[in-house]
Amino acid sequence: MQRVNTSKLNSSRQHFERELKRLRQDVLRMGALVENSCRLSHQALFNRDLAAAEALRPLDKQIDRFYRQIESDSIILLTLQGPVAQDCRVLGAFMQLVRDLERIGDYAKDLGEIAVKLFPYAALDCMPDVERMSHETQAMLGMSLMALVNLNPEAGSQMKEKDTTVDDAYDRLYRHLASQSNYRGVLEPVLLVTLAIRHLERMADHATNIGQRVTYIVTGRRG
Numbered sequence: 001m002q003r004v005n006t007s008k009l010n011s012s013r014q015h016f017e018r019e020l021k022r023l024r025q026d027v028l029r030m031g032a033l034v035e036n037s038c039r040l041s042h043q044a045l046f047n048r049d050l051a052a053a054e055a056l057r058p059l060d061k062q063i064d065r066f067y068r069q070i071e072s073d074s075i076i077l078l079t080l081q082g083p084v085a086q087d088c089r090v091l092g093a094f095m096q097l098v099r100d101l102e103r104i105g106d107y108a109k110d111l112g113e114i115a116v117k118l119f120p121y122a123a124l125d126c127m128p129d130v131e132r133m134s135h136e137t138q139a140m141l142g143m144s145l146m147a148l149v150n151l152n153p154e155a156g157s158q159m160k161e162k163d164t165t166v167d168d169a170y171d172r173l174y175r176h177l178a179s180q181s182n183y184r185g186v187l188e189p190v191l192l193v194t195l196a197i198r199h200l201e202r203m204a205d206h207a208t209n210i211g212q213r214v215t216y217i218v219t220g221r222r223g
Contacts, residue, residue: 016077020090023073024148027094027101030066031145033059034101037108038138038203044115045196046131056112063105070098089220093213097148100206100213104141107199107206114196121189126176130197133169137204140166144210153218159211166204173197 037059044053074091140162147155177194215221 016087019073019077020087023070023077023091023094026066026070026073027098028145028148030063030070030098030101031141031148033063033066034105034108035138035141035145037063037105038141041108041111041115042131042134042138044112045118045134046127048115048119050116050119053112053116056109060105060109063102067098067102071095086220090217093217097210097213100209104203104206107203111196111199114192114199118189118192121186124189124193126173126193129169129173130193130200133166133173133197133200136162136166136169137200137207140204140207141210144207144214147211147214151214151218153215155211156215159208163204163208166201170197170201 037056040049040052040056040059043049044056074095078088078091140159143162144155144159146152147159152158174194174197177190177197180190
């Protein structure tokens with residue numbers, strides 16, 4: 001009788017581990033969609049690419065579907081599979097991690113809308129610096145997803161260091177935009193670019209959160 005129970009326990013555990021692996025793969029697929037949305041928002045904002053801007057809304061809907069499905073699957077595993085404490089930590093981190101990805105996707109979609117509103121205006125002199133900030137933010141997202149692939153325990157501290165670079169860029173650009181006392185012309189592009197750099201700064205924060213959640217998955221400690 002004991003051998004039968006042990007066999008059932010082993011089978012249940014193997015099933016849970018397969019489901020957990022599948023869930024992690026879904027998170028990475030969602031991450032790939034979010035990376036693409038960030039690339040499209042970059043093209044829209046700096047290349048004045050209308051097609052890229054228009055592609056962001058349907059892509060955001062795909063990201064949202066992944067988010068809802070992963071959250072639902074995580075809850076099912078938590079409630080029906082009887083996970084041990086470490087499993088609960090991983091599933092809880094996944095649920096928070098996909099929320100960060102979903103928010104990055106939302107900001108990317110919003111950047112596309114900002115880009116369209118900027119199309120009629122000449123580019124501000126600070127746009128090359130904004131573009132560098134966008135590249136840094138995209139690199140941080142890529143790093144955070146690679147950390148998840150490799151289950152890198154150092155991801156949290158590495159991402160915080162990168163986040164400082166983006167924060168510094170945001171502070172410099174904000175001061176520059178806020179000091180336009182002698183600016184001649186319509187203020188809308190200044191306001192839109194100020195909003196854009198805020199979105200980029202928040203995207204970097206969420207990428208940092210992902211790195212910290214990976215550290216938590218691996219070590220049980222925040223990075």
